[in-house]
Amino acid sequence: MVKICCIGAGYVGGPTMAIIAHKCPSIEVVVVDISVARINAWNSDQLPIYEPGLEDVVKQCRGRNLFFSTDVEKHVYEADIIFVSVNTPTKTRGLGAGKAADLTYWESAARMIADVSKSDKIVVEKSTVPVKTAEAIEKILTHNSKGINYQILSNPEFLAEGTAIQDLLNPDRVLIGGRETPEGCKAVRALKDVYAHWVPEDRIITANLWSAELSKLAANAFLAQRISSVNAISALCEATGANVSEVAYAVGKDSRIGPKFLNASVGFGGSCFQKDILNLVYICECNGLPEVANYWKQVIKINDYQKSRFVNRVVASMFNTVSGKRIAVLGFAFKKDTGDTRETPAIDVCKGLLGDKATISIYDPQVTEDQIQRDLAMNKFDWDHPIHLQPMSPTAIKQVSVTWDAYEATKGAHGVCILTEWDEFKALDYQRIYENMQKPAFIFDGRNVVDPEKLREIGFIVYSIGKPLDPWLKDMPAVA
Ligand SMILES: NC(=O)C1=CN([C@@H]2O[C@H](COP(=O)(O)OP(=O)(O)OC[C@H]3O[C@@H](n4cnc5c(N)ncnc54)[C@H](O)[C@@H]3O)[C@@H](O)[C@H]2O)C=CC1
Numbered sequence: 001m002v003k004i005c006c007i008g009a010g011y012v013g014g015p016t017m018a019i020i021a022h023k024c025p026s027i028e029v030v031v032v033d034i035s036v037a038r039i040n041a042w043n044s045d046q047l048p049i050y051e052p053g054l055e056d057v058v059k060q061c062r063g064r065n066l067f068f069s070t071d072v073e074k075h076v077y078e079a080d081i082i083f084v085s086v087n088t089p090t091k092t093r094g095l096g097a098g099k100a101a102d103l104t105y106w107e108s109a110a111r112m113i114a115d116v117s118k119s120d121k122i123v124v125e126k127s128t129v130p131v132k133t134a135e136a137i138e139k140i141l142t143h144n145s146k147g148i149n150y151q152i153l154s155n156p157e158f159l160a161e162g163t164a165i166q167d168l169l170n171p172d173r174v175l176i177g178g179r180e181t182p183e184g185c186k187a188v189r190a191l192k193d194v195y196a197h198w199v200p201e202d203r204i205i206t207a208n209l210w211s212a213e214l215s216k217l218a219a220n221a222f223l224a225q226r227i228s229s230v231n232a233i234s235a236l237c238e239a240t241g242a243n244v245s246e247v248a249y250a251v252g253k254d255s256r257i258g259p260k261f262l263n264a265s266v267g268f269g270g271s272c273f274q275k276d277i278l279n280l281v282y283i284c285e286c287n288g289l290p291e292v293a294n295y296w297k298q299v300i301k302i303n304d305y306q307k308s309r310f311v312n313r314v315v316a317s318m319f320n321t322v323s324g325k326r327i328a329v330l331g332f333a334f335k336k337d338t339g340d341t342r343e344t345p346a347i348d349v350c351k352g353l354l355g356d357k358a359t360i361s362i363y364d365p366q367v368t369e370d371q372i373q374r375d376l377a378m379n380k381f382d383w384d385h386p387i388h389l390q391p392m393s394p395t396a397i398k399q400v401s402v403t404w405d406a407y408e409a410t411k412g413a414h415g416v417c418i419l420t421e422w423d424e425f426k427a428l429d430y431q432r433i434y435e436n437m438q439k440p441a442f443i444f445d446g447r448n449v450v451d452p453e454k455l456r457e458i459g460f461i462v463y464s465i466g467k468p469l470d471p472w473l474k475d476m477p478a479v480a
């Protein structure tokens, strides 16, 4: 029986290994982690991450050929194939701080593999890493290899949160990079055989190690660039009376451009787009390519601009101050169908409003009060370290309250900000919300989920990203 061990039981390691176990009954899969709480949760009825469809798959396989354990060394020792899916956060100190990837967790995993292994291993980079990481890992593993043969493969993950199970079951492609040696090719074939249990052969593509590593960073940069492009156009739409949804539809009808990923928003969030672009920028700078670095930096600058533009709209519309005003925030996760808040635009928007002394009441169907308080108190980039190593803030921000009900959150509010596109926000009783709010009642839709005309009929003053402006807002220009 082939044995797989995955180091890192997070958003990638957990779902990816669950699907491998589900599709490959002949393979034993063990997911290990240094976080005891995380492993306990994987072994309980309350999984540590919310992902549609995940619970069913885990329940089918757990205890059969899928296991979760904190005994990292034992399972690494026994495995034939080791996936490494640990955090690769942005460095906050020292050389490359604010841009370069922090490979501390990767390096410690590699050193542990080297220490405990007694048989040949295929080590798979599942985390997103800088180009050439495989070379560094190879050096760590082979420095004192005691005759053990290690093959390093790059097998980046392209799943998106909220749709992870579908993405894993039916991927656009699986990418495997390896050394172009006989041993390298053999290792690539072994990993191909795993995916071939359910992925059509023509969707499993192979490449050299550096192409595979770079393709992941490039794919995320291209995706984020589309959002910054449409968000940049959204600002121009507001200035000219064009409607960004109509523009995106017309642009996306060109088959060379395509319709996906053109939704204007308050800004992209999530654990990877910003981190991976910063990483790409750093690699370009290190390779003497400042023009290329500046090109990609602009994707992040537009994203920051979009978030501050939104805050400025809120404040400017409400007579240039939100001091002492109550603002309801609907949605805190970085996108719908996930409880993940890493790098969510809601953090920047809330911090901006708090900076102007607002009182905020928040509702998100999947995010707890504890998580929101941690997020608002945390320093930039700290969110991307293992949970038990993140600094805890001793005090909660008292101007922020969190409820489990959208009507409760909006009661008595002067304005409502929609920051995540949860489907349930489309079906809320806005008449009821209006009646319980202060007047004039404002809605700022950062995800274009509500119909502005219908809400205006109720009496709301409505701002929707990239849509023709409410007459009220036209007279109150917001400077970004
Ligand atoms: N979240 C996503 O949708 C995607 C993430 N990625 C990449 O995958 C990697 C992991 O991301 P996530 O799963 O989101 O992170 P995560 O934070 O959810 O999971 C990482 C896990 O690794 C554990 N860990 C860290 N060091 C360890 C060690 N030395 N030994 C054992 N366990 C260790 C942590 O405790 C944590 O549970 C990152 O490089 C990320 O860029 C790639 C594609 C999608």
Ligand SMILES: O=C(O)[C@H]1O[C@H](OP(=O)(O)OP(=O)(O)OC[C@H]2O[C@@H](n3ccc(=O)[nH]c3=O)[C@H](O)[C@@H]2O)[C@H](O)[C@@H](O)[C@@H]1O
Pocket: 128, 157, 158, 159, 160, 161, 162, 220, 223, 227, 260, 261, 262, 263, 264, 265, 266, 267, 268, 269, 270, 271, 272, 273, 334, 335, 336
């Ligand atoms: O490397 C990663 O971590 C992953 O990053 C993204 O996945 P994810 O961040 O989970 O979610 P996305 O659906 O890409 O959304 C990212 C952000 O962009 C925003 N977005 C997305 C699409 C769009 O049209 N407009 C828009 O503002 C979302 O609301 C969200 O805040 C990529 O889509 C995955 O392919 C990749 O594997």
